[in-house]
Amino acid sequence: xxxxxxxxxxxxxxxxxxxxxxxxxTALLTNTVSSSMDEHVRFGGVIPEIASRAHLDAFVPTxxxxxxxxxxxxxxxxxxxxxxxxxxxxxxxxxxxAAKALAVATGKxxxxxxxxxxxxxxxxxxQGGGTPSPHxxxxxxxxxxxxxxxxGGHTEILRIRSxxxxxxxxxxxxxxxxxxxYDKVARLLGLGYPGGPAIDKLARTGNAKAIRxxxxxxxxxYMGTAEEPGPHRYDWSFSGLKTxxxxxxEQFEARGEEVxxxxxxxxxxxxxxxxxxxxxxxxxRENGITEVLLGGGVAANSRLRQLTEQRCxxxxxxxxxxxxxxxxxxxxMVAALGAQLVMAGVEPSGIGFAPDSSMPVxxxxx
Amino acid sequence: MLILAIDTSAVASAAxxxxxxxxxxxxxxxxxxxxxxxxxxxxxxDELLAEAGVSGRDVDAIVxxxxxxxxxGLRSGIVxxxxxxxxxxxxxxxxxxxxxxxxxxxxxxxxxxxxIVATDARRKEVYWARxxxxxxxxxxxxxxxxxxxxxxxxxxxxxxxxAGMYSDVVKAVAEFSTRQPEALSLGxxxxxxxxxxxxxxxxxxxxxxxxxxxxxxxxxxxx
Ligand SMILES: [Zn+2]
Numbered sequence: 001x002x003x004x005x006x007x008x009x010x011x012x013x014x015x016x017x018x019x020x021x022x023x024x025x026t027a028l029l030t031n032t033v034s035s036s037m038d039e040h041v042r043f044g045g046v047i048p049e050i051a052s053r054a055h056l057d058a059f060v061p062t063x064x065x066x067x068x069x070x071x072x073x074x075x076x077x078x079x080x081x082x083x084x085x086x087x088x089x090x091x092x093x094x095x096x097x098a099a100k101a102l103a104v105a106t107g108k109x110x111x112x113x114x115x116x117x118x119x120x121x122x123x124x125x126x127q128g129g130g131t132p133s134p135h136x137x138x139x140x141x142x143x144x145x146x147x148x149x150x151x152g153g154h155t156e157i158l159r160i161r162s163x164x165x166x167x168x169x170x171x172x173x174x175x176x177x178x179x180x181x182y183d184k185v186a187r188l189l190g191l192g193y194p195g196g197p198a199i200d201k202l203a204r205t206g207n208a209k210a211i212r213x214x215x216x217x218x219x220x221x222y223m224g225t226a227e228e229p230g231p232h233r234y235d236w237s238f239s240g241l242k243t244x245x246x247x248x249x250e251q252f253e254a255r256g257e258e259v260x261x262x263x264x265x266x267x268x269x270x271x272x273x274x275x276x277x278x279x280x281x282x283x284x285r286e287n288g289i290t291e292v293l294l295g296g297g298v299a300a301n302s303r304l305r306q307l308t309e310q311r312c313x314x315x316x317x318x319x320x321x322x323x324x325x326x327x328x329x330x331x332x333m334v335a336a337l338g339a340q341l342v343m344a345g346v347e348p349s350g351i352g353f354a355p356d357s358s359m360p361v362x363x364x365x366x
Numbered sequence: 367m368l369i370l371a372i373d374t375s376a377v378a379s380a381a382x383x384x385x386x387x388x389x390x391x392x393x394x395x396x397x398x399x400x401x402x403x404x405x406x407x408x409x410x411x412d413e414l415l416a417e418a419g420v421s422g423r424d425v426d427a428i429v430x431x432x433x434x435x436x437x438x439g440l441r442s443g444i445v446x447x448x449x450x451x452x453x454x455x456x457x458x459x460x461x462x463x464x465x466x467x468x469x470x471x472x473x474x475x476x477x478x479x480x481x482i483v484a485t486d487a488r489r490k491e492v493y494w495a496r497x498x499x500x501x502x503x504x505x506x507x508x509x510x511x512x513x514x515x516x517x518x519x520x521x522x523x524x525x526x527x528x529a530g531m532y533s534d535v536v537k538a539v540a541e542f543s544t545r546q547p548e549a550l551s552l553g554x555x556x557x558x559x560x561x562x563x564x565x566x567x568x569x570x571x572x573x574x575x576x577x578x579x580x581x582x583x584x585x586x587x588x589x
Contacts, residue, residue, distance in 0.1 A: 042581050049437065049577035056441045056571070060452045074453060090438045093404050097442040100408030101449035104415075105422060187582070351408040 001109065006078040006342040009066070010335025011059075011102075013095030014087025014115045015153050016040060016051045018058035020066035021332030022077075023339050028125045029070035031325060031332035034058040037194065044187045045180070046152065048088045055094035063102075066331070074106050079348065081338025084112035084366055085359030087153065092355035100351045109348035111338045112366035114359055115329075117167050119295035120147040120160055121337030122326045146170070146289035148280045150304065151296030151329070152179030152194070155236055155276065157283045158361055163337065164344040169361045170283045171234025174217070178272055179298050181238035185245050185268050189261050200301050203269040206262030213244050213271040215278075226286050234283040241271055269303050277307045281315050293320045299327040341365055367426045367560065368392070370450065371553025372411070374443030375435025375463035376485055376527065376546040378403040380411045382418050382425075383553035390557055393418040394550040400486075403442040411446070422454035429556040431463035431547060433572040434493040434511050435485070440571055448569055460567035461556050464495045466547035467526045468505040469555045471497070474541070480508070482520060484528025484536070485547065487513050492528035493574065494519055504558055513574045 005025040012019035016036045022029040036054030040046050067073065082099035085092060096112070103110035147158045155173040160166070176184070179196055186195025191202065216237030217223075224230030245268050252259045284292060294308055299321055312319040326332060346365060353366040368384040381394035395410045415421065430447035433440045444460075451458035464483040471477045477499060484494040495510025516524075516532030524536040530543030556566060 043579050044582055047577055047579040050579060052438065052441060053571075053573075053577065056445055059445055060448050063449075063452065090441075093438050094441055094445050096404050097407065098445045098449050100404075101411075101446040102453060104408050104412045105450050105453035351412065352405055354402070354405045 001342065002078045003342055003345065006339050007072060007076055008079050008081055008335045008338040008342060009077050010331045010333070010338050011080070011082040011095045011099045012115070012329055012331045012334045013055045013091050014083045014085070015091060015329055016046045016054070017329040018055050018062050019329060019331030019334070020062045021330055021335040022066055022070040022072060023125065023332060023335040025339055025343070026124055026126050026336070028332055029072070030066050031330050032062050032066040032069060033330050034062045041193045044193045045183050048090050051088060052090040052094055055091055059094065059098045077106070077108055079109045079111060079338060079342050081111040081113050081334045081341070083115045083118065083334050084353060085115065085356035087115055087357060089355065089357040092357060096355040103351055110351060111341050112349040112353045113334060113337050113341070114361060114364050116149060116154060116156060116158065116361050117163065117364050118333040118337040119149050120158065120293055121163055121340055122295065122333035123293040123320055123322050124163065124340060125326070125332070125336050144289050145291045145293070146284050146287070147293040147295060148276070148308070149296040150178045150276060150294070150298035152183065153177050154296065156361070157234055157280045159287055159289060163340050163364070164346055165364055167361045167364055170287060171236070171279060173236045173238060174232065175237050175239040176242065178236070178238060178276060181242055181272060182298070184242050188246055188249055189265060191265070196298055196301055199265045199269055200303065202262050203266040203303065206260070206264070206266030208266035208270040210260065210263035211248060211267040213241055213267055215271055215275040216240050218275065234279050236275060236279060238272065241268070273301070273304045273307050276304065277311045280308070281311045281317065284317050285315055290316065291318050291320070293322070295322065295327050297328040300324050367557065368420065368424055369427050369429050369553050369557055370411070370425050371429040371549040371556060372407070372443045372447045373431030373463055373466060373547050373549040373552045374403045374407060374439050375431045375433045376400050376439070377548065378407045378410065378443070379549040380407065380414055381550040381553045382414060382420055383550070383557050385557055385561065390554050391550065392420070396548045396550070400436070400439060403439045407442060407446055425454060425456055427457045427459060429459045429461055429553055429566070430569050431466065431549065431552050432460035432567055432569060433463050434487070434513060434574045435463055436488060437573060444569055444571055458569050459556060460569045461552050462495070462507065462511060462567065462572065463547040463552065464493065464511055464526070465505070465507065465555050466551035467542070467545055468497045468507070469551045470545065471525050471542065472499055472505045478523045480522055482522050482524040483526045484516065484519065484524050485526050486528050486531060490515065492516050492532065494528060496520060496522065504555065504562070511572060511574065
């Protein structure tokens with residue numbers, strides 16, 4: 001196996017995107033994604049069984065397209081990587097079985113990797129070009145690196161000491177993911193699915209200060225102090241916020257007043273973004289993190305990007321945001337992390353592992 | 367003709383069948399477990415190929431059971447079969463999974479001329495199909511597959527694990543009361559039908575049930 005510039009094919013199927021990406025070392029060759037998002041619109045959220053059915057039908061065509069786009073054959077590939085968790089169990093199963101079949105049929109080594117760490121790994125791809133870099137070793141991570149991941153499926157702040165074997169979860173949501181909260185509130189406001197872009201757009205025309213929604217888990221009993229942290233110092237909760245929005249809408253209706261949808265959207269967005277960035281920056285400062293990567297689909301949110309930039313720069317933290325197609329779930333991030341594992345000399349996972357819908361971030365590869 | 371057959375409609379199973387081999391069998395494996403497909407299927411196939419000394423070049427076609435069966439397990443076999451067919455550049459065929467048991471019934475000594483095959487569909491239901499037999503012919507699928515309550519099955523002998531589970535309400539045939547569809551019989555059935563010039567299915571899964579998704583109703587206004 002070529003361990004200096006490995007050609008790695010990555011497979012992603014943890015939610016509603018079927019992704020196949022191919023990288024050579026840290027150079028991105030292709031990022032092919034087939035999404036079942038349109039099929040979930042009428043339900044107002046991702047339906048696991050519908051996503052799983054879509055993965056089954058999308059896998060081979062997506063693989064074929066990725067190979068053609070990267071202009072490589074399966075024989076050229078050095079290793080295969082697949083998301084084995086966390087994610088929707090039935091959806092993961094399709095990608096994992098496909099990846100194992102690919103490994104058996106081609107005789108190539110297989111890496112079972114962590115989806116969340118892959119969101120970070122994508123940040124190690126070189127930007128703006130397909131030319132392989134002269135690196136002969138894994139790209140070294142700067143010291144004190146963190147990652148803020150915000151999507152429809154997860155909301156986490158991580159510390160990464162080594163992308164291949166030392167990742168720590170500093171905080172995460174204890175109920176809904178931020179993107180899920182956007183979807184639920186968008187439905188309450190009659191804005192359709194996916195909720196993120198709809199609320200982001202409408203919020204620009206509203207007054208975020210017109211209403212104040214609660215910031216979850218910010219009371220002293222949860223926060224504690226830096227010296228004696230409370231039980232949820234760096235954690236988030238969005239289910240109470242969703243309830244508060246519902247109550248607010250009901251109150252306007254009960255009074256027979258027109259619901260100020262734009263103001264509610266703006267105030268809701270402000271509450272989400274404020275608490276995410278405040279806690280993320282707090283976690284960074286108290287853990288000596290000076291470099292942060294923002295990942296996940298909600299990285300597309302204009303207000304989240306703005307406030308994250310603002311607060312990071314005020315705290316002296318350098319922020320990196322990968323191009324959006326690499327922030328949302330995709331196969332390139334899986335391939336990128338797979339390549340790091342190959343370059344670091346990590347052994348493949350074999351073909352006997354099980355997908356793990358609640359795989360912890362401390363498990364970078366199975 | 368050498369076929370790699372895979373079925374995960376109940377247990378995880380795979381087989382290499384060939385019209386050149388005695389009883390058409392080169393090698394096969396089947397688990398007893400119905401919930402570990404993702405772990406055991408690929409290693410099982412890997413071993414199967416190694417033991418038989420068969421590589422992708424030697425295989426002429428891939429056959430997959432297309433169910434009915436519990437969705438997640440069913441998909442694991444179909445996506446595996448589709449991937450093998452793509453990588454090896456071989457034709458891919460589907461066979462209705464209950465046919466595997468029907469073939470075993472036809473080859474048994476006390477088969478009825480008309481019978482039902484049933485497997486567990488969970489949620490207190492069974493997947494079932496009705497078959498007829500004429501001398502020296504392959505079993506003929508007369509009706510199905512369907513999903514429903516065992517108590518509503520036609521009044522015929524019922525073969526397969528779906529009969530054993532509900533032997534209080536159906537005429538379960540004892541020797542078959544724990545029988546699950548397996549790739550070996552499925553592959554033999556495919557081989558026989560291809561030899562007879564018959565068409566097989568494509569690899570589309572027979573889910574028989576919609577996803578449970580509910581379109582949310584309009585939110586109640588607080589008025
Ligand atoms: Zn993700």
